[in-house]
Amino acid sequence: MNIFNYDLITLSSNADRLFKSFLEIVEDEMIDFESIFRIEDIYILLKKREFKKYKPSSFKYSFMSMFGGQSGRDYFIFKDMTSREWFTEVCNDTGRKNLAWRDEKANEAVRINPKYVSQGIIDMNDRPYGSLTDEEELHYKLIEGARKQIIVNAYERNKVARDKCIEYYGLSCSACGIVLENVYGEIARDFIHVHHIKPLHEIDSVYTVDPINDLRPVCPNCHAVIHRYKNAIGVSELKDIIVRNATGKNVT
Template sequence: MYLPPLQPSGREREFKKYSDLQRYQVIIGHLMDGLTHREMDERFLGLDSEESKGYQSMGILHYLGLKKAFKSVFKGFTLEQMFEELKSQKGYENIVAVLLEIDIGEYNAMEDIKAEEAEDGNFVYEGKERYYYGKKYERDASNRRKAIEFHGVNCSVCGFNFESVYGERGRDFIEVHHLKPLSTLDEPVMVNPKTDLIPVCSNCHRMIHRRAEQVLSPDQLRQFMKNR
Protein backbone atom coordinates (compact mmCIF):
# COMPACT_ATOMS: atom_id res chain seq x y z
CA MET A 1 0.00 0.00 0.00
CA TYR A 2 1.29 3.45 -0.91
CA LEU A 3 1.28 6.05 1.87
CA PRO A 4 2.12 9.73 1.34
CA PRO A 5 5.49 10.92 2.70
CA LEU A 6 5.47 12.14 6.29
CA GLN A 7 6.15 15.82 6.85
CA PRO A 8 6.76 16.36 10.60
CA SER A 9 6.40 19.96 11.70
CA GLY A 10 8.86 19.78 14.60
CA ARG A 11 6.40 21.80 16.72
CA GLU A 12 5.55 19.68 19.78
CA ARG A 13 3.47 22.06 21.90
CA GLU A 14 0.03 20.69 20.99
CA PHE A 15 1.29 17.11 20.91
CA LYS A 16 2.62 17.29 24.48
CA LYS A 17 -0.40 19.18 25.77
CA TYR A 18 -2.83 16.28 25.45
CA SER A 19 -3.06 12.74 26.85
CA ASP A 20 -2.07 9.48 25.15
CA LEU A 21 -5.75 8.66 24.63
CA GLN A 22 -6.55 12.03 23.08
CA ARG A 23 -3.60 11.77 20.70
CA TYR A 24 -4.72 8.25 19.79
CA GLN A 25 -8.27 9.41 19.11
CA VAL A 26 -7.11 12.27 16.90
CA ILE A 27 -4.87 9.99 14.83
CA ILE A 28 -7.67 7.43 14.37
CA GLY A 29 -10.17 10.20 13.61
CA HIS A 30 -7.91 11.51 10.84
CA LEU A 31 -6.61 8.27 9.31
CA MET A 32 -9.76 6.14 9.53
CA ASP A 33 -12.79 8.39 9.98
CA GLY A 34 -11.77 11.45 7.97
CA LEU A 35 -12.99 13.89 10.62
CA THR A 36 -12.22 17.57 10.26
CA HIS A 37 -9.80 19.24 12.66
CA ARG A 38 -12.69 21.21 14.17
CA GLU A 39 -14.70 18.02 14.77
CA MET A 40 -11.76 16.40 16.52
CA ASP A 41 -11.09 19.46 18.67
CA GLU A 42 -14.65 19.22 19.97
CA ARG A 43 -15.09 15.45 20.13
CA PHE A 44 -11.73 14.37 21.50
CA LEU A 45 -10.12 17.43 23.04
CA GLY A 46 -13.25 18.95 24.61
CA LEU A 47 -12.76 22.35 22.97
CA ASP A 48 -15.08 24.91 21.44
CA SER A 49 -14.15 24.67 17.77
CA GLU A 50 -15.35 28.22 17.17
CA GLU A 51 -12.47 29.33 19.37
CA SER A 52 -9.88 26.62 18.65
CA LYS A 53 -10.65 26.48 14.91
CA GLY A 54 -9.21 22.97 14.80
CA TYR A 55 -5.64 24.10 15.40
CA GLN A 56 -5.06 21.81 18.40
CA SER A 57 -5.79 18.52 16.64
CA MET A 58 -4.01 19.87 13.59
CA GLY A 59 -0.93 20.50 15.74
CA ILE A 60 -0.97 16.91 17.04
CA LEU A 61 -1.19 15.49 13.53
CA HIS A 62 1.33 17.84 11.97
CA TYR A 63 3.89 17.09 14.67
CA LEU A 64 3.78 13.45 13.50
CA GLY A 65 3.84 14.47 9.84
CA LEU A 66 0.22 13.53 9.14
CA LYS A 67 -0.97 16.20 6.76
CA LYS A 68 -4.12 16.50 4.64
CA ALA A 69 -3.05 13.71 2.24
CA PHE A 70 -3.50 11.15 5.06
CA LYS A 71 -7.15 12.00 5.70
CA SER A 72 -9.28 8.82 5.42
CA VAL A 73 -6.35 6.85 3.98
CA PHE A 74 -7.38 3.86 6.14
CA LYS A 75 -11.13 4.26 5.74
CA GLY A 76 -12.77 0.82 5.72
CA PHE A 77 -9.81 -0.83 7.50
CA THR A 78 -10.07 -2.42 10.93
CA LEU A 79 -7.75 -1.11 13.64
CA GLU A 80 -5.74 -4.32 13.44
CA GLN A 81 -5.34 -4.02 9.66
CA MET A 82 -4.22 -0.42 9.95
CA PHE A 83 -1.65 -1.33 12.62
CA GLU A 84 -0.20 -4.10 10.48
CA GLU A 85 0.09 -1.80 7.48
CA LEU A 86 1.77 0.97 9.47
CA LYS A 87 4.21 -1.51 11.00
CA SER A 88 5.19 -2.74 7.53
CA GLN A 89 6.05 0.77 6.32
CA LYS A 90 9.43 2.38 6.93
CA GLY A 91 9.49 5.68 8.78
CA TYR A 92 6.22 5.20 10.68
CA GLU A 93 7.76 3.96 13.91
CA ASN A 94 6.82 7.12 15.87
CA ILE A 95 3.17 6.88 14.86
CA VAL A 96 3.02 3.17 15.71
CA ALA A 97 4.61 3.91 19.10
CA VAL A 98 1.95 6.53 19.89
CA LEU A 99 -0.85 4.18 18.90
CA LEU A 100 0.57 1.33 20.96
CA GLU A 101 0.19 3.43 24.12
CA ILE A 102 -3.50 2.49 24.07
CA ASP A 103 -4.87 -1.07 24.13
CA ILE A 104 -7.01 -1.78 21.04
CA GLY A 105 -9.50 -3.85 23.01
CA GLU A 106 -10.04 -1.13 25.57
CA TYR A 107 -10.37 1.51 22.85
CA ASN A 108 -13.05 -0.59 21.12
CA ALA A 109 -14.85 -0.98 24.43
CA MET A 110 -14.86 2.79 24.93
CA GLU A 111 -16.21 3.31 21.42
CA ASP A 112 -19.00 0.79 22.04
CA ILE A 113 -19.96 2.63 25.22
CA LYS A 114 -20.03 5.94 23.31
CA ALA A 115 -22.28 4.37 20.68
CA GLU A 116 -24.77 3.30 23.36
CA GLU A 117 -24.65 6.78 24.90
CA ALA A 118 -25.25 8.45 21.55
CA GLU A 119 -28.27 6.25 20.92
CA ASP A 120 -29.83 7.34 24.20
CA GLY A 121 -28.95 10.98 23.60
CA ASN A 122 -26.99 11.32 26.83
CA PHE A 123 -23.91 10.12 28.66
CA VAL A 124 -23.92 7.04 30.87
CA TYR A 125 -21.54 6.58 33.77
CA GLU A 126 -20.94 3.75 36.24
CA GLY A 127 -20.54 3.38 40.00
CA LYS A 128 -19.58 6.91 41.00
CA GLU A 129 -22.56 9.24 40.96
CA ARG A 130 -22.30 12.28 38.72
CA TYR A 131 -24.86 14.80 37.55
CA TYR A 132 -24.76 15.22 33.76
CA TYR A 133 -28.15 15.60 32.10
CA GLY A 134 -29.57 13.85 35.16
CA LYS A 135 -28.12 11.31 37.60
CA LYS A 136 -25.89 8.85 35.75
CA TYR A 137 -23.22 6.34 36.65
CA GLU A 138 -19.61 6.01 35.58
CA ARG A 139 -18.80 3.03 33.34
CA ASP A 140 -15.35 1.49 33.09
CA ALA A 141 -14.22 0.33 29.65
CA SER A 142 -11.65 -2.04 31.16
CA ASN A 143 -14.45 -3.87 33.05
CA ARG A 144 -16.33 -4.28 29.79
CA ARG A 145 -13.25 -5.65 28.03
CA LYS A 146 -12.47 -8.10 30.85
CA ALA A 147 -16.07 -9.32 30.98
CA ILE A 148 -15.90 -10.13 27.27
CA GLU A 149 -12.59 -11.91 27.79
CA PHE A 150 -14.21 -14.08 30.48
CA HIS A 151 -17.61 -14.71 28.90
CA GLY A 152 -17.18 -14.23 25.15
CA VAL A 153 -19.40 -12.26 22.79
CA ASN A 154 -22.49 -14.47 22.54
CA CYS A 155 -25.62 -13.21 24.29
CA SER A 156 -25.91 -15.12 27.57
CA VAL A 157 -29.71 -15.05 27.29
CA CYS A 158 -30.50 -15.96 23.67
CA GLY A 159 -27.09 -16.86 22.21
CA PHE A 160 -27.12 -14.14 19.54
CA ASN A 161 -23.73 -13.34 17.96
CA PHE A 162 -23.31 -10.04 16.11
CA GLU A 163 -20.49 -11.20 13.82
CA SER A 164 -22.48 -14.20 12.58
CA VAL A 165 -25.23 -11.84 11.40
CA TYR A 166 -23.38 -8.62 10.48
CA GLY A 167 -19.95 -9.93 9.53
CA GLU A 168 -16.87 -7.80 10.17
CA ARG A 169 -18.89 -4.84 11.45
CA GLY A 170 -20.26 -6.98 14.28
CA ARG A 171 -16.97 -8.64 15.22
CA ASP A 172 -16.23 -8.54 18.97
CA PHE A 173 -19.36 -6.46 19.69
CA ILE A 174 -21.77 -7.26 22.51
CA GLU A 175 -23.40 -5.20 25.23
CA VAL A 176 -22.55 -5.84 28.86
CA HIS A 177 -25.18 -6.15 31.58
CA HIS A 178 -24.60 -5.47 35.28
CA LEU A 179 -26.29 -8.21 37.30
CA LYS A 180 -26.88 -5.63 40.03
CA PRO A 181 -28.53 -2.62 38.29
CA LEU A 182 -26.36 0.49 38.50
CA SER A 183 -29.33 2.58 39.52
CA THR A 184 -29.52 0.67 42.81
CA LEU A 185 -25.98 1.60 43.87
CA ASP A 186 -25.70 4.19 46.64
CA GLU A 187 -21.94 4.60 46.27
CA PRO A 188 -19.07 3.48 44.01
CA VAL A 189 -18.39 -0.26 44.20
CA MET A 190 -15.71 -2.61 42.95
CA VAL A 191 -17.09 -4.53 39.96
CA ASN A 192 -15.86 -8.06 39.32
CA PRO A 193 -16.13 -8.56 35.53
CA LYS A 194 -16.27 -12.34 35.95
CA THR A 195 -19.14 -12.50 38.46
CA ASP A 196 -20.95 -9.15 38.17
CA LEU A 197 -21.10 -8.65 34.39
CA ILE A 198 -22.52 -10.76 31.54
CA PRO A 199 -22.70 -10.26 27.75
CA VAL A 200 -26.15 -9.66 26.29
CA CYS A 201 -27.44 -8.62 22.87
CA SER A 202 -29.15 -5.26 22.45
CA ASN A 203 -32.66 -6.76 22.34
CA CYS A 204 -32.25 -8.80 25.50
CA HIS A 205 -30.59 -5.87 27.28
CA ARG A 206 -33.56 -3.62 26.47
CA MET A 207 -36.03 -6.22 27.65
CA ILE A 208 -34.15 -6.75 30.93
CA HIS A 209 -34.33 -3.01 31.68
CA ARG A 210 -37.61 -2.16 29.96
CA ARG A 211 -39.42 -1.56 33.23
CA ALA A 212 -37.36 0.39 35.75
CA GLU A 213 -39.42 -0.96 38.65
CA GLN A 214 -38.97 -4.55 37.48
CA VAL A 215 -35.47 -5.18 36.13
CA LEU A 216 -35.34 -8.84 35.14
CA SER A 217 -32.58 -11.31 35.83
CA PRO A 218 -31.20 -13.20 32.80
CA ASP A 219 -32.95 -16.36 34.06
CA GLN A 220 -36.28 -14.54 34.29
CA LEU A 221 -35.95 -13.25 30.74
CA ARG A 222 -35.07 -16.74 29.47
CA GLN A 223 -38.23 -18.01 31.18
CA PHE A 224 -40.29 -15.31 29.45
CA MET A 225 -38.89 -16.54 26.14
CA LYS A 226 -39.62 -20.18 26.94
CA ASN A 227 -43.21 -19.33 27.91
CA ARG A 228 -43.99 -17.70 24.56
Protein backbone atom coordinates (compact mmCIF):
# COMPACT_ATOMS: atom_id res chain seq x y z
CA MET A 1 0.00 0.00 0.00
CA ASN A 2 1.33 3.44 -0.94
CA ILE A 3 1.74 5.94 1.86
CA PHE A 4 0.26 8.67 -0.32
CA ASN A 5 -2.92 8.96 -2.35
CA TYR A 6 -1.54 10.03 -5.72
CA ASP A 7 -5.00 10.02 -7.29
CA LEU A 8 -5.68 13.39 -5.64
CA ILE A 9 -2.92 15.04 -7.69
CA THR A 10 -4.20 16.19 -11.07
CA LEU A 11 -0.76 16.26 -12.78
CA SER A 12 -1.98 19.12 -14.95
CA SER A 13 1.27 21.08 -14.60
CA ASN A 14 4.95 20.59 -13.80
CA ALA A 15 4.32 21.84 -10.26
CA ASP A 16 1.91 18.96 -9.71
CA ARG A 17 4.41 16.50 -11.15
CA LEU A 18 7.13 17.83 -8.85
CA PHE A 19 4.89 17.37 -5.83
CA LYS A 20 4.17 13.79 -6.86
CA SER A 21 7.91 13.24 -7.28
CA PHE A 22 8.54 14.66 -3.82
CA LEU A 23 6.05 12.24 -2.29
CA GLU A 24 7.72 9.38 -4.15
CA ILE A 25 11.10 10.45 -2.74
CA VAL A 26 9.64 10.45 0.78
CA GLU A 27 8.36 6.90 0.21
CA ASP A 28 11.47 5.60 -1.55
CA GLU A 29 13.90 6.99 1.02
CA MET A 30 11.66 6.07 3.97
CA ILE A 31 11.52 9.62 5.26
CA ASP A 32 8.96 10.13 8.02
CA PHE A 33 5.96 11.51 6.11
CA GLU A 34 4.94 13.57 9.15
CA SER A 35 8.30 15.35 9.27
CA ILE A 36 8.56 19.12 9.23
CA PHE A 37 10.70 20.19 6.28
CA ARG A 38 12.48 23.40 5.41
CA ILE A 39 11.59 24.57 1.93
CA GLU A 40 15.33 24.44 1.18
CA ASP A 41 15.33 20.74 2.16
CA ILE A 42 12.57 19.98 -0.33
CA TYR A 43 14.45 21.84 -3.06
CA ILE A 44 17.60 19.79 -2.42
CA LEU A 45 15.70 16.50 -2.51
CA LEU A 46 13.88 17.35 -5.74
CA LYS A 47 16.86 18.88 -7.49
CA LYS A 48 18.87 15.73 -6.91
CA ARG A 49 16.33 13.56 -8.74
CA GLU A 50 14.26 15.82 -10.99
CA PHE A 51 16.33 18.82 -12.12
CA LYS A 52 17.65 17.21 -15.34
CA LYS A 53 14.12 16.44 -16.50
CA TYR A 54 13.23 20.13 -16.87
CA LYS A 55 14.64 23.32 -18.28
CA PRO A 56 16.33 25.13 -15.35
CA SER A 57 13.86 28.05 -15.41
CA SER A 58 10.90 25.67 -15.66
CA PHE A 59 12.12 23.60 -12.70
CA LYS A 60 12.66 26.67 -10.51
CA TYR A 61 9.29 28.19 -11.34
CA SER A 62 7.47 24.87 -10.91
CA PHE A 63 9.15 24.38 -7.56
CA MET A 64 7.79 27.71 -6.29
CA SER A 65 4.36 26.92 -7.73
CA MET A 66 4.11 23.79 -5.56
CA PHE A 67 3.77 26.04 -2.52
CA GLY A 68 1.29 28.48 -4.05
CA GLY A 69 -2.48 28.27 -4.27
CA GLN A 70 -2.88 28.33 -8.04
CA SER A 71 -5.35 25.76 -9.41
CA GLY A 72 -6.49 25.03 -5.85
CA ARG A 73 -3.14 23.59 -4.74
CA ASP A 74 -2.92 22.82 -1.04
CA TYR A 75 0.07 20.50 -0.99
CA PHE A 76 1.79 21.85 2.12
CA ILE A 77 0.82 23.10 5.56
CA PHE A 78 2.63 26.27 6.68
CA LYS A 79 3.11 27.87 10.07
CA ASP A 80 1.85 31.12 8.55
CA MET A 81 -0.65 30.28 5.84
CA THR A 82 -0.13 33.71 4.26
CA SER A 83 3.06 32.18 2.90
CA ARG A 84 0.94 30.36 0.34
CA GLU A 85 -0.40 33.75 -0.75
CA TRP A 86 3.18 35.02 -1.04
CA PHE A 87 4.15 32.14 -3.33
CA THR A 88 0.98 32.64 -5.39
CA GLU A 89 1.66 36.34 -5.88
CA VAL A 90 5.30 35.76 -6.83
CA CYS A 91 4.39 33.04 -9.32
CA ASN A 92 1.72 35.24 -10.92
CA ASP A 93 4.16 38.11 -11.37
CA THR A 94 5.58 38.04 -14.90
CA GLY A 95 8.70 39.82 -13.64
CA ARG A 96 9.31 37.27 -10.92
CA LYS A 97 12.66 35.82 -9.92
CA ASN A 98 12.43 32.04 -9.91
CA LEU A 99 14.64 31.78 -6.84
CA ALA A 100 12.91 34.57 -4.93
CA TRP A 101 11.96 32.12 -2.18
CA ARG A 102 15.61 31.77 -1.14
CA ASP A 103 15.67 35.30 0.25
CA GLU A 104 12.55 35.03 2.41
CA LYS A 105 11.27 31.45 2.58
CA ALA A 106 14.25 29.07 2.50
CA ASN A 107 13.90 28.25 6.21
CA GLU A 108 10.11 28.28 6.24
CA ALA A 109 8.73 25.25 8.10
CA VAL A 110 6.20 23.14 6.20
CA ARG A 111 4.78 19.65 6.29
CA ILE A 112 2.89 17.56 3.79
CA ASN A 113 -0.85 18.17 3.87
CA PRO A 114 -2.31 15.01 5.48
CA LYS A 115 -5.05 15.17 2.86
CA TYR A 116 -2.63 13.38 0.53
CA VAL A 117 -1.86 10.53 2.94
CA SER A 118 -3.68 7.30 2.12
CA GLN A 119 -6.57 6.32 4.34
CA GLY A 120 -5.51 3.83 7.00
CA ILE A 121 -1.95 5.18 7.28
CA ILE A 122 -2.95 7.86 9.80
CA ASP A 123 -6.16 8.81 11.53
CA MET A 124 -7.32 11.84 9.56
CA ASN A 125 -9.44 12.96 12.48
CA ASP A 126 -6.23 13.65 14.38
CA ARG A 127 -4.58 15.61 11.55
CA PRO A 128 -5.99 19.13 11.18
CA TYR A 129 -5.74 20.85 7.81
CA GLY A 130 -4.87 24.22 9.33
CA SER A 131 -1.49 25.82 9.92
CA LEU A 132 1.36 24.30 11.91
CA THR A 133 0.75 24.64 15.63
CA ASP A 134 2.97 26.69 17.91
CA GLU A 135 4.22 23.43 19.40
CA GLU A 136 5.19 22.09 15.97
CA GLU A 137 6.91 25.35 15.08
CA LEU A 138 8.82 25.33 18.37
CA HIS A 139 9.84 21.72 17.74
CA TYR A 140 11.09 22.70 14.30
CA LYS A 141 13.14 25.58 15.72
CA LEU A 142 14.64 23.32 18.37
CA ILE A 143 15.76 20.69 15.86
CA GLU A 144 17.69 23.19 13.75
CA GLY A 145 20.61 23.07 16.18
CA ALA A 146 20.56 19.28 16.46
CA ARG A 147 19.48 18.30 12.99
CA LYS A 148 21.35 15.00 12.76
CA GLN A 149 19.87 13.68 15.98
CA ILE A 150 16.36 14.58 14.84
CA ILE A 151 16.91 12.78 11.54
CA VAL A 152 17.90 9.67 13.50
CA ASN A 153 14.77 9.94 15.61
CA ALA A 154 12.61 10.44 12.54
CA TYR A 155 13.92 7.32 10.88
CA GLU A 156 13.59 5.30 14.07
CA ARG A 157 9.88 6.12 14.24
CA ASN A 158 9.28 5.60 10.52
CA LYS A 159 6.62 2.89 10.57
CA VAL A 160 7.69 1.21 7.33
CA ALA A 161 11.34 0.93 8.40
CA ARG A 162 10.36 -0.14 11.93
CA ASP A 163 8.01 -2.87 10.70
CA LYS A 164 10.60 -4.28 8.29
CA CYS A 165 13.24 -4.33 11.03
CA ILE A 166 10.97 -6.19 13.46
CA GLU A 167 9.74 -8.55 10.76
CA TYR A 168 13.36 -9.56 10.12
CA TYR A 169 14.75 -9.66 13.68
CA GLY A 170 11.66 -10.33 15.78
CA LEU A 171 10.59 -8.71 19.06
CA SER A 172 13.42 -9.89 21.30
CA CYS A 173 16.03 -7.35 22.36
CA SER A 174 19.16 -7.69 20.23
CA ALA A 175 21.32 -7.00 23.27
CA CYS A 176 19.79 -8.76 26.28
CA GLY A 177 17.36 -11.11 24.52
CA ILE A 178 14.32 -10.09 26.54
CA VAL A 179 10.83 -10.24 25.02
CA LEU A 180 8.89 -7.57 26.87
CA GLU A 181 5.55 -9.39 26.62
CA ASN A 182 7.07 -12.34 28.51
CA VAL A 183 7.82 -10.04 31.44
CA TYR A 184 4.94 -7.55 31.43
CA GLY A 185 2.22 -9.56 29.75
CA GLU A 186 -0.44 -8.27 27.37
CA ILE A 187 0.33 -4.60 28.00
CA ALA A 188 3.74 -5.02 26.35
CA ARG A 189 2.64 -7.09 23.38
CA ASP A 190 4.50 -6.03 20.22
CA PHE A 191 6.35 -3.33 22.16
CA ILE A 192 10.04 -2.81 21.46
CA HIS A 193 12.31 0.11 20.66
CA VAL A 194 14.12 0.26 17.32
CA HIS A 195 17.71 1.48 17.55
CA HIS A 196 19.50 3.21 14.69
CA ILE A 197 23.07 1.86 14.54
CA LYS A 198 24.42 4.00 11.70
CA PRO A 199 26.92 6.54 13.12
CA LEU A 200 25.51 10.06 13.34
CA HIS A 201 28.36 11.63 11.40
CA GLU A 202 27.37 9.55 8.36
CA ILE A 203 23.81 10.83 8.32
CA ASP A 204 22.69 13.82 6.23
CA SER A 205 19.39 15.26 5.06
CA VAL A 206 19.00 12.79 2.20
CA TYR A 207 20.08 9.65 4.03
CA THR A 208 18.28 6.43 3.04
CA VAL A 209 17.66 4.01 5.89
CA ASP A 210 18.21 0.25 5.50
CA PRO A 211 15.89 -1.51 8.00
CA ILE A 212 18.06 -4.64 8.11
CA ASN A 213 21.56 -3.19 8.26
CA ASP A 214 20.84 0.12 10.03
CA LEU A 215 18.21 -0.81 12.63
CA ARG A 216 17.99 -3.25 15.53
CA PRO A 217 15.16 -4.00 17.99
CA VAL A 218 16.26 -3.27 21.56
CA CYS A 219 14.42 -3.02 24.87
CA PRO A 220 14.07 0.44 26.48
CA ASN A 221 16.68 -0.33 29.16
CA CYS A 222 19.32 -1.42 26.67
CA HIS A 223 18.48 1.49 24.41
CA ALA A 224 19.05 3.93 27.26
CA VAL A 225 22.40 2.34 28.15
CA ILE A 226 23.53 2.39 24.52
CA HIS A 227 22.99 6.15 24.41
CA ARG A 228 24.11 6.93 27.96
CA TYR A 229 27.30 8.59 26.79
CA LYS A 230 28.05 10.88 23.86
CA ASN A 231 29.67 8.07 21.87
CA ALA A 232 27.01 5.37 21.77
CA ILE A 233 28.22 1.81 22.26
CA GLY A 234 27.33 -0.89 19.76
CA VAL A 235 24.56 -3.42 20.26
CA SER A 236 27.01 -6.34 20.04
CA GLU A 237 29.33 -4.61 22.52
CA LEU A 238 26.48 -4.21 24.99
CA LYS A 239 25.53 -7.83 24.47
CA ASP A 240 29.09 -8.85 25.41
CA ILE A 241 28.93 -6.65 28.50
CA ILE A 242 25.67 -8.28 29.61
CA VAL A 243 27.07 -11.78 29.16
CA ARG A 244 30.32 -10.88 30.90
CA ASN A 245 28.56 -9.42 33.93
CA ALA A 246 26.15 -12.35 34.12
CA THR A 247 28.82 -15.06 33.92
CA GLY A 248 31.94 -13.30 35.13
CA LYS A 249 33.70 -14.47 31.98
CA ASN A 250 35.04 -12.54 29.02
CA VAL A 251 33.23 -13.21 25.74
CA THR A 252 35.45 -14.47 22.95
